[in-house]
Amino acid sequence: MYKMLLCQRYLRTRYIALASIISVTLGVATMIVVNSVMAGFGSEMRARIQGILSDIIVETRSMNGEFDPEGHMQRIRELVGKYISGVTATVEVHAILSYKSLGDYVPHPVNLVAIVPESKAEVGPLIDYLQSYHSQIENGREVPAERSRTEPLGWELTPAAMARRQEKAEYYRQTEKLRHQMRAQREKEEGNSSDPFAETSGEDGAAAESDEAPGQLQKGRLYVGVGLATYLSVDPETKESKTYNMIRPGDDVRITTYSAGTPAPKYFVATVVDTFKTGMSEYDSNLVYCNLEQLQEVRGMIRHNEDGTETRAFTSLQIKLKDYKDAPKVIEILRANFSAENFNVNTWEQRQGPLLAAVDVESSILNILLFLIITVAGFGILAIFFMIVVEKTRDIGILKALGASSSGVMSIFLTYGLLLGMVGAGAGVGVGLLFVYYINQIEKFITFATGREVFPEKIYYFKDIPTHVDPFTVCWVAFGAVMIAVLASVLPARRAAHLRPVQALRYE
Amino acid sequence: MSTTIMTSDNPLLRESIAMPVPHVAALAVQKAYRKGEHSVPVLHGVDISVRKAEFLSIIGQSGSGKSTLMHLIGLLDTPDVGEVQLEGQRIDDLPVRTRDELRNRVFGFVFQFYHLLPELSLMENVLTPLMIRHSIWNYWTRRREFQDRAKAMIDRVGLGHRLTHKPSELSGGEMQRAAIARALVAQPEILLADEPTGNLDAKTGREIIDLMARLNEREQLTIIMVTHDKSIAAEAHRTVRLCEGRIETLTDAA
Numbered sequence: 001m002y003k004m005l006l007c008q009r010y011l012r013t014r015y016i017a018l019a020s021i022i023s024v025t026l027g028v029a030t031m032i033v034v035n036s037v038m039a040g041f042g043s044e045m046r047a048r049i050q051g052i053l054s055d056i057i058v059e060t061r062s063m064n065g066e067f068d069p070e071g072h073m074q075r076i077r078e079l080v081g082k083y084i085s086g087v088t089a090t091v092e093v094h095a096i097l098s099y100k101s102l103g104d105y106v107p108h109p110v111n112l113v114a115i116v117p118e119s120k121a122e123v124g125p126l127i128d129y130l131q132s133y134h135s136q137i138e139n140g141r142e143v144p145a146e147r148s149r150t151e152p153l154g155w156e157l158t159p160a161a162m163a164r165r166q167e168k169a170e171y172y173r174q175t176e177k178l179r180h181q182m183r184a185q186r187e188k189e190e191g192n193s194s195d196p197f198a199e200t201s202g203e204d205g206a207a208a209e210s211d212e213a214p215g216q217l218q219k220g221r222l223y224v225g226v227g228l229a230t231y232l233s234v235d236p237e238t239k240e241s242k243t244y245n246m247i248r249p250g251d252d253v254r255i256t257t258y259s260a261g262t263p264a265p266k267y268f269v270a271t272v273v274d275t276f277k278t279g280m281s282e283y284d285s286n287l288v289y290c291n292l293e294q295l296q297e298v299r300g301m302i303r304h305n306e307d308g309t310e311t312r313a314f315t316s317l318q319i320k321l322k323d324y325k326d327a328p329k330v331i332e333i334l335r336a337n338f339s340a341e342n343f344n345v346n347t348w349e350q351r352q353g354p355l356l357a358a359v360d361v362e363s364s365i366l367n368i369l370l371f372l373i374i375t376v377a378g379f380g381i382l383a384i385f386f387m388i389v390v391e392k393t394r395d396i397g398i399l400k401a402l403g404a405s406s407s408g409v410m411s412i413f414l415t416y417g418l419l420l421g422m423v424g425a426g427a428g429v430g431v432g433l434l435f436v437y438y439i440n441q442i443e444k445f446i447t448f449a450t451g452r453e454v455f456p457e458k459i460y461y462f463k464d465i466p467t468h469v470d471p472f473t474v475c476w477v478a479f480g481a482v483m484i485a486v487l488a489s490v491l492p493a494r495r496a497a498h499l500r501p502v503q504a505l506r507y508e
Numbered sequence: 509m510s511t512t513i514m515t516s517d518n519p520l521l522r523e524s525i526a527m528p529v530p531h532v533a534a535l536a537v538q539k540a541y542r543k544g545e546h547s548v549p550v551l552h553g554v555d556i557s558v559r560k561a562e563f564l565s566i567i568g569q570s571g572s573g574k575s576t577l578m579h580l581i582g583l584l585d586t587p588d589v590g591e592v593q594l595e596g597q598r599i600d601d602l603p604v605r606t607r608d609e610l611r612n613r614v615f616g617f618v619f620q621f622y623h624l625l626p627e628l629s630l631m632e633n634v635l636t637p638l639m640i641r642h643s644i645w646n647y648w649t650r651r652r653e654f655q656d657r658a659k660a661m662i663d664r665v666g667l668g669h670r671l672t673h674k675p676s677e678l679s680g681g682e683m684q685r686a687a688i689a690r691a692l693v694a695q696p697e698i699l700l701a702d703e704p705t706g707n708l709d710a711k712t713g714r715e716i717i718d719l720m721a722r723l724n725e726r727e728q729l730t731i732i733m734v735t736h737d738k739s740i741a742a743e744a745h746r747t748v749r750l751c752e753g754r755i756e757t758l759t760d761a762a
Contacts, residue, residue, distance in 0.1 A: 002639035009627035327652020398623045401584055402637045402690075405605060502576075503584040505619065 001397070003408060007415045010388070011423070017416075020384040021424030023377035024481050028428025029435060031370045031477045032469070036436045038363045039473070042465035046356070048280045052287070053125040053348040054088075054318035056330060061342055064260040065091060065301055065313035070318060080333050085324045086122030089314035090115050091295050095257035097228065097288055099247050105254065106246075108228055110288045112257060114295035115154035126289075129276040130223065132158050132249065155221035155273050155291050157250055165250035166215035166273075218252055219295040220270025226277040227285025247272050255290065260299045260313070267297050279462060327502035334427035371480060376486040381420065385413065385492035396496050397504025410497035417489025429478050436467045525617055528670045529596040531730050532698055533557030537580055537590035539573070550576045552753040553590065558698075561728040565690065565741040568750035574734045575702055577750065581732065582615045582700045612641050616691030620703035622683040624675040630686050631671045634658040637694035661689045665719065681712035688719060692729075699723070701733040717743050 010017070029383040058076070060066045069089030076087055090464045095112035098105040120126055127133055130153070132146040146158040157165065229247040246255060248271055270290060278284055293312075296302055301313035321327060327347050349356060389396070396409055435442065443454050443465060455465055513730060534556045540549040543600055545693055550573040554565045558564050568574045580584040582594055583599065592600040599610060617623075624633045638654045639647055647654065662668055665685035667678075675683055701720065707715030723729050733744060749756040 005632060005639065006625070006627065006643065013627055015564070394623065395625050398619075398625060399640070400608075400635070401611060401617045401619075401623075402640055402694075403608050403610075404640045406606045408640065500585065500631055502579050505579075505584070505623070 001406070004410045006412050007419055009089075010416055011419055014388060017161060017381075017384055017388065017420055018423070020380045021377070021420045021427075021485065023380055024362065024374060024421065024424030024485060025428040027370065027374035027377055028425050028477055028481045029432035030373070031367065032100055032429060032432030032474055033439070034366060034370060035363070035473050035477070036432075036467040037439070037465060039470055041470040042359055042363070043468050044462070044466045045280060045359070048278045048283070049355075050348050051124045051126075051128070051278070052278055052283050052349060054086075055321045055324055055327060056319040056334070056345065056347055057351060058317040058345040059092075059346070060315050060337060063093065063315065064341065065315040067303055067311045067313045069197065069314040069317070072314070075337070076317065076319065076334070079337055080330045083323070083330050084117065084319050085322045086320040088116060088119035088123050088318050089292070090120070090318060091292060091299070091301065091313070091315045093295070093299065093315070095220075095255050095288070097224070097253055097255055098238060099251065099253045101246060106496055107256075109286075110228065111286050112255065112288050112290055112295065114290045114292040117155065118320070120289075123318045125486070126151060126276070129278050130274045131226070131277060132161075132274050142281035155217075157217065157271070157273055160272075161248070161250035162215065164248070165217075168250070169215045177250075188261065204251050213248045217273075220255060220268045220269040220298075221273045221291045222253065222255070222270045222347045223274045224253075224272050225284040225287050226275050228288070229272070229275045239320050241418060247275070249274050257295070257299065260301050266298050269295065270294070311334040328450070346394050346410050363430055374481050374484055377424075377481075378488040381417065381485055381488040384492060385489050386495070389413065389463050389492045389496045391503045392496070393499060396499050397501045400499075401505065406497040409499075410467050410493045411495050413489050413493030414486060417486045417493070418482065420489075421485025424485060425478040425481040428481065429474060433469065433474075436469055439467055440464045510707060513647070519655045530557035530593075531560040531562070532581060532732075534577065534581055534587070535591050535593060537587040537592065539576055539580060539585070550570060550753055551580075551587075554750070554753070554755055556581075556748060556755070558730055558732060560697075560730055561724065562746065563724045563731045563733070563744045565733045565744035565747045566750055567734055567735055567738060567741045568756075569736060571752075572750040573752045573753040578702055578732060578734050582617060583611050597688045608760050612637060612694060614693060614697050616696035616699045618684070618687050618691050618699065618701040620706040622675070622687045622707075624683055624686055624690070626675055629674055630662065630678065631655070631658060631665060633675065633686060634662055634690045634693050636690060652714065658693050661693045662686070665689045677761050680708050681715065681733075683714050684708060684712075685719065686735070688716070688723075692723070696729075698730040698732065701731065703735055704733065705735065705737065713737075713740060725739070736750045 029123060050077075058072075066072065073087050077084070091114040093112050093114075095110050096107045097110045098107040100106070117126070127149060133149055133151075136143045148158060224247055230243050230245050232243050232310075235242060252269050253272060253273050254267055255270050256265060258264060259266045276284075276289075278287075296312045303311045303313070305311060319330070321330060331345055331347060338345060399412075400406075400407055408459045446454050534554060536553045536555055537551055538553050539551040540547045542548070554573070554577055556564075556566075556577065564576045565674065566577060568665070576585065580587050580600070582621075583592070586600050591598045594610070594614065599607070602610070611617075624630075625636065628636070635654060635658050637656070642650070659668070659671070662671060665688055667682055667685055667689065670678060670682065676685070684707075688704075699720070704716050704720070708716065717740055720731055720733065724731050731744075737742050
């Protein structure tokens, strides 16, 4: 009883000891904040990767692909139909996307994924990423969504984009007409020597785009990542970031890829139908979706059968599971049935293994470092406890004279350490959780106070800082901090216990 | 009063023949302290025994070993040579736990500097020996009884109006009375007082001695008091003078 009473009194009267646990509090709070933010980023990232990749991917080993996607999909449904909720065939190749800017073509290496939107929507939340389905913030104003979410995915332009395209086509037609007139006039004046600049631009640019009726879409249709279509730049004077649209829905771009079989360059002009934003910069600045038929045709992935029908090829099948827990079972069945010579069967996690592992390693190293901080705090407690034991030498002597055992005296200081640890860790958990809860307000405040954006959307793609509080982690961190406080009090407590009462009481 | 206590060369033999078993006795105890490399002898074979309900005072100059002797008797320290007996049983070589228990139940201590715990109120200070004696659960269930006991004891030493005061808010005399209340609340058999008046003025010191004398009389409490003040020592039944670690004279008071 006296132990509890004394601990409680020491806790209330020794502010120096409370000061020593501030470092524990800060350490615990930091660990909780860092872990929550990292877990938030991690889970957002995983959700996005999984959204783009789908749950299980069956890839062909050859870039030529395998013929008969329907047959393979049917086979998958037969094998594991009860586990899956969707499956779609895609062709994935490397390509170059070039758009015209200031009269010049700007090329970008991209990953071109040819999809059938209807079935792609079954395996991943593509609709969540397409921007025409979501309201946008444009130069500070909110622009309402152009399509309702009930509208199925397709390769058509929104009316606004269509209008813009027609307007543009009309403008090009007019300039072309004007240019023709001017050239005709100049030819009349100078004979046949023509301006080489006028010629190339005439051939390469507008001519290719105005081949067809004004405003008619190209056969190739694309969804382009926002990282490709736009770029953010900060005005050096006003410090305001501004989005520049390099590619807008309705624009035509040129896609260069290579054919199946012996690789040979192939290109086609395609109309950008929509832009998408996943929040993963890797996807947003690298990924381009295109319509499956067009790419199959361009790459020569169509086999014309003797009976007049045609069989098309695919390079991968994306499968969505009803419950991701079934993945190992499904993988096992598929691996047994799709020969490893031709097919690679993987979960999205296995495909992104190194990236996910890197994130895990990062977070565990960070945890170790932060825990070292708490350990440092532990040494602070150790030092202050030694001081308290010295200060309390006489009281320890009194207690022993009154019959307290060594273990009783020791447990006073151990309990004191435990209580301090609990107070420190408790306060740390409180501070940490509050910080996480108000993290966006805090970020705004710091941005306001320092004038420097702490969490620029340009870099991180998230408007708000994503957080995820894992109760298990919080418990572990708090428990670890309490343990360190107790361990730090062991040595001083032993010292106190081994004081001989006479030594402690001597005053001559 | 008894006479030839310390005359025999063999105390054990003497006891068995001549004397009833003394309440507490130190037999030929020697003690030396280490100070750096040197061993400083403090007690050179001291024999002392106290009967039940006797009030013994030990006087001597500082450094004469009187406090050390009292610490040895009170099991705060162990003798290098010799033994300490309680009712004829050797107690200085008992296991640590048992000695802790004896300190708690048999001995009550009063110190020159009162030695109250500064964080606790007077009431809590007085309750400390009971808290130490009983487990948390035991204490909690009987706390009313203990509190009443402590309160009665505090009333007896005349501090009933200062229950919740911290030691720092009490005067020296009040602190010493509180210390006596703390020593007595555990109902000890032997009270060991180490210069109980050393830090008090003459009048307050006199009050404390009177209190102890009363307790000795009424409760049949065995008291061993260390002091260097002859007039205070004269209150005791018997006085032992220590000089440089040896018993010098024995006088019988009153």
